[in-house]
Amino acid sequence: MFESAQLGRKVDRETFAAREPVLREELLDAQLRLAAAGFSVVVVIAGAEGAGKGETVNLLLNWLDARGVQVHALGAPSEEERERPDYYRFWQRLPPKGKIGIFFGSWYTRPIASHSLGELDEAGMEDGLRRIAEFEQMLANEGVLLVKFWLHITKAQQKKVFKELAKDKDTAWRVSKLDWRYHKTFDAFVNSASRALRRTNTGYAPWHIIEAADARYRNLTVAEKLLAAIEARLAAVAPAAVTPAPTPVPMRPNLISSMDLRLAAPEGAYRKELARVQLNIGRLARELPGRERSVVAVFEGSDAAGKGGAIRRITQALDARYYEVVQIAAPTDEEQARPYLWRFWRRLPRRGHFAIYDRSWYGRVLVERVENFCSPADWSRAYSEINAFEEQLVSSGTVVLKFWLSTSKEEQLRRFQEREQMGFKRYKITPEDWRNREKWDAYEAAACDMIEKTSTELAPWTLVEAEDKLHARLKVLRTLEGALAGAVGAKR
Numbered sequence: 001m002f003e004s005a006q007l008g009r010k011v012d013r014e015t016f017a018a019r020e021p022v023l024r025e026e027l028l029d030a031q032l033r034l035a036a037a038g039f040s041v042v043v044v045i046a047g048a049e050g051a052g053k054g055e056t057v058n059l060l061l062n063w064l065d066a067r068g069v070q071v072h073a074l075g076a077p078s079e080e081e082r083e084r085p086d087y088y089r090f091w092q093r094l095p096p097k098g099k100i101g102i103f104f105g106s107w108y109t110r111p112i113a114s115h116s117l118g119e120l121d122e123a124g125m126e127d128g129l130r131r132i133a134e135f136e137q138m139l140a141n142e143g144v145l146l147v148k149f150w151l152h153i154t155k156a157q158q159k160k161v162f163k164e165l166a167k168d169k170d171t172a173w174r175v176s177k178l179d180w181r182y183h184k185t186f187d188a189f190v191n192s193a194s195r196a197l198r199r200t201n202t203g204y205a206p207w208h209i210i211e212a213a214d215a216r217y218r219n220l221t222v223a224e225k226l227l228a229a230i231e232a233r234l235a236a237v238a239p240a241a242v243t244p245a246p247t248p249v250p251m252r253p254n255l256i257s258s259m260d261l262r263l264a265a266p267e268g269a270y271r272k273e274l275a276r277v278q279l280n281i282g283r284l285a286r287e288l289p290g291r292e293r294s295v296v297a298v299f300e301g302s303d304a305a306g307k308g309g310a311i312r313r314i315t316q317a318l319d320a321r322y323y324e325v326v327q328i329a330a331p332t333d334e335e336q337a338r339p340y341l342w343r344f345w346r347r348l349p350r351r352g353h354f355a356i357y358d359r360s361w362y363g364r365v366l367v368e369r370v371e372n373f374c375s376p377a378d379w380s381r382a383y384s385e386i387n388a389f390e391e392q393l394v395s396s397g398t399v400v401l402k403f404w405l406s407t408s409k410e411e412q413l414r415r416f417q418e419r420e421q422m423g424f425k426r427y428k429i430t431p432e433d434w435r436n437r438e439k440w441d442a443y444e445a446a447a448c449d450m451i452e453k454t455s456t457e458l459a460p461w462t463l464v465e466a467e468d469k470l471h472a473r474l475k476v477l478r479t480l481e482g483a484l485a486g487a488v489g490a491k492r
Helices: 013-035 053-063 087-091 110-116 123-139 155-166 177-184 186-200 216-236 267-285 309-313 361-365 376-395 409-421 422-428 431-438 442-455 469-488
Strands: 041-047 069-073 100-104 145-152 207-211 292-302 323-327 353-356 398-406 461-465
Touching: 013 053, 041 053, 041 216, 053 069, 053 100, 053 145, 053 216, 110 123, 110 186, 110 207, 110 353, 123 145, 123 186, 123 292, 123 376, 145 186, 145 216, 155 177, 155 186, 177 186, 186 207, 207 216, 267 309, 267 469, 292 361, 292 469, 309 353, 309 398, 309 469, 353 469, 361 376, 361 442, 376 398, 398 442, 398 469, 409 431, 409 461, 442 461, 461 469
Parallel strands: 041 100, 041 145, 069 100, 145 207, 292 353, 292 398, 323 353, 398 461
Antiparallel strands: none
């Protein structure tokens, strides 16, 4: 990938001085127009140590309006970040629409560095590059402008930079023993980097390889290419209005209509089993921190199917310090300004903790699909994006449980009417619930598609017959109990 880089390119002082004021004004003008545009910009500054990455970031920050730029100089993950999937730290820092996020240290750092040092095997490298591709494809699909720079120097140039820094007492601190270790493995680093860049050099997220030995050339070229990328996106023709997809119609019988809703639990047996399983869930949950595990439980289903009641029976068994019930409603302005999954990534639990979602990221392929709140392209690609998201959760040690609670249409009507008549339940019924009921078939069809396309070996759906609330609660609790026992290696 670096063979085509033109080495030895320079810019003299006079040329730089003449171009600088014009370029700065053009960048500021583009940034001002970006603030009103419907997209964000993510800039990746990468390269070998000694290539001037920090100086380039400082220059961009000086030339741009700092109020619209967020710089993320990422080193080793914090304790909080280590307790969550690797990409948690990057999702947390994604800029909102109208802003620029500069990543000085990014999702490329670990795969390239670890592979070049022999700490990451071939399978790990391939897995890392696959996740990068999935992440950047998703960002591009969400409208994020990705601008990636690799600042390239040779091994000899790196050695020269290190020696010059080391001999000056004011800059010697900038060269560490780790830097010299990286220098010894420079060739392996370049090979790993070249492989990564080839695999991730795409039309929607291309790499710009900049010869970085001359600071003026490097800085001028980075600024010019960033300006060109922003200007090109600002000038792009707005997409045509999307025609809504036809309302989904269920094929019957299907996996939801075939559920045996006659299943019920006698009250006496229910109370005895409830006490047993809650006690065991509490015991197993206390072992999670020592096993470096966490739990994400997702509840979806028809309105009034008993999701809240099932969730309460779980939380009764847990220490309140170690769980959060996340109620998902319409996204806020802050959430709408970022990629769809952002608001879910930021609420992931630490090790030993539970995050229980009453509605979830599946809203994109359910309510947003049925109500035409997003385009067919958005909800169609969401299946694979969700699968990739849940795969990262599981691979990081998170137990992912997904429950679909189902009742008959007649039972839903009975529960709606009961809620309207009982004062302390009136808050549970809204005009939206009645509107959703009119689209029962469409929601059933969308749910069948969702379950079929996202019930994976790592994160399968559990279908819960919820006509009888007692049966539904026990099935949910027993499923959770089994998952926890598997996670901590205990017998039920």
